[in-house]
Amino acid sequence: MLFNSFSYALFLPLVFLLYWLPVFKSRRRDYQNVVLLLSSYVFYSAWDWRFALLIAFTSLSSYWTALRIDAGEGAASKRWAALNIAVNIAILAYFKYAGFFVDSFVALLRLLGWNGTPIALNIILPVGISFYTFQALGYTVDVYRRRIQPSRMALRFFAFVSFFPQLVAGPIERAERLLPQFDEKRKFNYAQAVEGICLILWGLALKLLLADRVAVYVDAAWKGVDGISGAPALLAVLFFAFQLYADFYAYSEIARGSAKLFGMELMVNFRRPYLSTSFKEFWKRWHISLSSWFADYVYIPLGGNRKGAARRFLNVFIVFLLSGLWHGASWTFVAWGFLCALFMVALDGPMGRIGGLKPLKTAVVFGLWALSLILFRAPDFSSAVKMFSALGFGGSSALTAFGLGRSELIFACLLIVLLALQEVLWERRGAQIASKFLRLPPAVRVLIGIAAVLLLVLLGHYGIGNDSRFIYFQF
Amino acid sequence: MKKFIIEIFAIVLTAGALVALLDARRVFAQEEGNNHTGKRWYYLYKYGKQKKNAIDVLVLGNSHAYTGLLPEVLSEQLGRRTFILASQGNRITDSYYMLEEALTVCHPKLLVIETYTIRDYQQRKMRGVDLSCQFQSFENRRNVWLKLKSTPVLFSADNAPYAWSQTLRNHSYLFDNPALVAYNLEHPGAPVYKDTDYLGRFVRFTSGLEEPVLERYRKEGPPEDGARMTVGADAARSTAKILRLCRKKGIRVMFLTIPMYHEHIAHPEALHANLAPVIGNMPWLDLQDPAYNGIFGPECFENTYKENQHQTSTGAYKTSLLLARFIETNHF
Numbered sequence: 023m024l025f026n027s028f029s030y031a032l033f034l035p036l037v038f039l040l041y042w043l044p045v046f047k048s049r050r051r052d053y054q055n056v057v058l059l060l061s062s063y064v065f066y067s068a069w070d071w072r073f074a075l076l077i078a079f080t081s082l083s084s085y086w087t088a089l090r091i092d093a094g095e096g097a098a099s100k101r102w103a104a105l106n107i108a109v110n111i112a113i114l115a116y117f118k119y120a121g122f123f124v125d126s127f128v129a130l131l132r133l134l135g136w137n138g139t140p141i142a143l144n145i146i147l148p149v150g151i152s153f154y155t156f157q158a159l160g161y162t163v164d165v166y167r168r169r170i171q172p173s174r175m176a177l178r179f180f181a182f183v184s185f186f187p188q189l190v191a192g193p194i195e196r197a198e199r200l201l202p203q204f205d206e207k208r209k210f211n212y213a214q215a216v217e218g219i220c221l222i223l224w225g226l227a228l229k230l231l232l233a234d235r236v237a238v239y240v241d242a243a244w245k246g247v248d249g250i251s252g253a254p255a256l257l258a259v260l261f262f263a264f265q266l267y268a269d270f271y272a273y274s275e276i277a278r279g280s281a282k283l284f285g286m287e288l289m290v291n292f293r294r295p296y297l298s299t300s301f302k303e304f305w306k307r308w309h310i311s312l313s314s315w316f317a318d319y320v321y322i323p324l325g326g327n328r329k330g331a332a333r334r335f336l337n338v339f340i341v342f343l344l345s346g347l348w349h350g351a352s353w354t355f356v357a358w359g360f361l362c363a364l365f366m367v368a369l370d371g372p373m374g375r376i377g378g379l380k381p382l383k384t385a386v387v388f389g390l391w392a393l394s395l396i397l398f399r400a401p402d403f404s405s406a407v408k409m410f411s412a413l414g415f416g417g418s419s420a421l422t423a424f425g426l427g428r429s430e431l432i433f434a435c436l437l438i439v440l441l442a443l444q445e446v447l448w449e450r451r452g453a454q455i456a457s458k459f460l461r462l463p464p465a466v467r468v469l470i471g472i473a474a475v476l477l478l479v480l481l482g483h484y485g486i487g488n489d490s491r492f493i494y495f496q497f
Numbered sequence: 498m499k500k501f502i503i504e505i506f507a508i509v510l511t512a513g514a515l516v517a518l519l520d521a522r523r524v525f526a527q528e529e530g531n532n533h534t535g536k537r538w539y540y541l542y543k544y545g546k547q548k549k550n551a552i553d554v555l556v557l558g559n560s561h562a563y564t565g566l567l568p569e570v571l572s573e574q575l576g577r578r579t580f581i582l583a584s585q586g587n588r589i590t591d592s593y594y595m596l597e598e599a600l601t602v603c604h605p606k607l608l609v610i611e612t613y614t615i616r617d618y619q620q621r622k623m624r625g626v627d628l629s630c631q632f633q634s635f636e637n638r639r640n641v642w643l644k645l646k647s648t649p650v651l652f653s654a655d656n657a658p659y660a661w662s663q664t665l666r667n668h669s670y671l672f673d674n675p676a677l678v679a680y681n682l683e684h685p686g687a688p689v690y691k692d693t694d695y696l697g698r699f700v701r702f703t704s705g706l707e708e709p710v711l712e713r714y715r716k717e718g719p720p721e722d723g724a725r726m727t728v729g730a731d732a733a734r735s736t737a738k739i740l741r742l743c744r745k746k747g748i749r750v751m752f753l754t755i756p757m758y759h760e761h762i763a764h765p766e767a768l769h770a771n772l773a774p775v776i777g778n779m780p781w782l783d784l785q786d787p788a789y790n791g792i793f794g795p796e797c798f799e800n801t802y803k804e805n806q807h808q809t810s811t812g813a814y815k816t817s818l819l820l821a822r823f824i825e826t827n828h829f
Binding site for chain 1: 500501504505508509511512515516546580624628629652653654655658659664665666668669671673675822829
């Protein structure tokens with residue numbers, strides 16, 4: 023069930039109404055958690071009911087071992103933590119990386135002269151497995167570090183792991199932040215709900231107007247990577263940078279908006295990353311929940327920047343290589359992670375020493391990021407090399423040969439300009455604009471809402487046969 | 498809470514009403530020049546208004562039915578009005594709902610079901626061209642209540658809004674075909690049909706099979722295999738529903754298999770065997786039977802090696818005569 027599907031448009035209001043039904047007043051909190059838990063499993067089962075069994079197992083193993091960790095002392099506690107981490111990583115490794123490991127191993131054997139036929143692994147990748155596994159792992163580590171108390175209420179913990187707004191593509195929430203919200207009795211908050219609707223509409227606008235529209239061009243360009251050259255290739259690379267941002271940002275905003283409708287708060291996952299003036303800043307603004315997860319659970323335990331420059335560089339590379347692998351079971355993602363680490367290690371220092379020139383630094387960071395995404399998008403290294411070597415400025419007459427007509431191409435570019443302006447404006451006055459909007463008379467807000475819905479209906483890129491999945495679902 | 502729900506309702510209802518208005522004015526309607534399905538419903542309702550028993554024989558099917566039969570010839574041979582109620586790419590599940598709606602305006606004595614609609618498909622999981630055909634058929638039906646009733650059976654929750662709204666389905670015309678949107682704005686409302694009489698015929702093919710295609714048959718063999726043309730659960734269920742409905746309404750039913758060229762389809766006996774359990778002991782004129790090969794020569798078929806081969810007007814004429822004779826000897 024996609025956030026941008028009609029079934030979600032039916033599902034969300036239905037769950038909302040059930041959730042806020044004025045029943046079970048004495049056991050309100052449990053009732054609300056039951057509604058969230060059941061609806062989350064229904065939501066997840068819409069892909070494949072077997073996935074629900076997997077998430078139930080992950081929840082159960084994390085819930086149970088956390089209690090053992092808490093009850094144990096020293097080595098016993100450590101053993102339980104290690105066991106749970108191993109179980110979670112094993113599940114992830116099997117479902118997401120088994121094929122990759124086997125393929126890589128076979129490729130290595132072939133290099134050594136082996137000519138046999140490997141066994142074909144037909145493992146279905148459960149949607150969002152990387153997200154909820156990381157969330158469960160974070161919980162286990164936090165309990166082990168005594169940063170949080172383990173949850174003793176199975177219902178609340180299961181609802182926390184499977185909470186449908188953020189289940190399949192994050193934000194990867196910390197137990198410390200989200201779990202206590204399941205312990206509280208939630209009361210309907212009008213301002214929070216209005217904010218939730220605004221975030222959902224904003225997310226849909228990013229997805230339907232921009233991400234899915236430029237996706238047509240990007241997909242066509244990569245399909246024809248053998249013949250593409252010049253400006254069309256450059257535009258495909260730039261478009262993909264905006265597609266990825268708009269797509270994932272959209273998901274995160276719809277997730278946050280949906281959560282707000284249930285009186286829950288999820289963390290902000292994107293903070294205008296394309297305005298960053300350094301790579302370090304970029305990673306503090308892009309996919310914040312994952313970046314901070316890696317910082318807290320990998321980078322800092324490895325020593326962070328406390329053990330000298332050489333060790334810091336090594337830690338950065340380890341984190342980014344893992345982050346690349348987290349994104350996809352492919353060497354192109356590993357190479358992409360390596361490139362991101364390289365940019366951070368090699369360029370942030372020199373760029374930081376140059377004062378001013380903010381727009382130029384922003385352009386450099388964005389440009390290099392967009393180029394690095396060639397590895398992110400490429401199905402293999404040879405396609406990536408072809409796209410790199412095709413970049414140029416000529417051949418603009420072929421721009422309309424990649425799925426979007428002239429008017430739609432101009433419209434997409436206009437949307438990107440508007441998004442950029444909005445980001446700059448929001449960076450400066452975001453909070454003011456949001457509070458002004460919330461203070462508008464309800465009738466005006468309703469009119470704006472109607473206009474927004476009509477805009478999406480008429481100008482959105484959606485329809486039968488469109489691939490409207492969110493990119494990060496595959497991770 | 499109440500205030501919030503009222504605001505959301507106001508947004509959803511107003512936006513929905515505006516979309517419905519665009520639909521009613523057919524702003525995003527597709528090219529209507531060739532919409533023979535709409536034309537069929539228009540004339541069926543027109544005949545129904547004239548006289549409840551204005552139609553004696555009703556044929557249900559898809560493009561095979563409207564290209565493979567000449568209702569004028571049938572009407573003349575039988576001395577009874579024959580009407581083809583078919584839509585491109587129709588499946589028997591959709592045919593059931595078409596029949597249900599047709600029976601609100603007419604009461605035929607005989608129903609002929611063309612068997613090409615009885616296939617292995619999953620109605621709610623249709624995609625691509627099949628789904629587009631389903632939309633086209635659905636859109637042209639007129640009885641809102643029956644359309645509502647059939648929606649959950651015909652479409653998944655994600656496809657249902659597209660089935661109901663041209664605006665949702667064709668809004669991309671704003672970029673792809675603005676001239677059509679402009680034309681639709683200037684010409685609002687339903688299309689006007691000027692024929693005095695129309696019985697659902699739509700013969701598209703006049704020339705028969707030519708040498709290059711015949712050569713492919715010789716070299717590559719048949720593109721279709723009767724053994725692979727199986728009948729799925731959805732089709733079997735819908736066929737049974739049609740038979741029950743007709744029994745209840747006192748309408749006699751027969752099945753008709755309009756043939757493809759005999760070298761076009763391998764193992765016609767397997768196709769017959771696949772259909773037999775669904776058809777049971779109902780009367781069935783299977784013109785794909787090799788016994789008819791001598792009647793349907795290359796001149797009777799669309800010049801194509803594609804899987805889906807239709808008949809030419811010559812083929813349709815022969816099929817109509819054979820059907821008329823079959824009806825006369827078995828039914829009336």
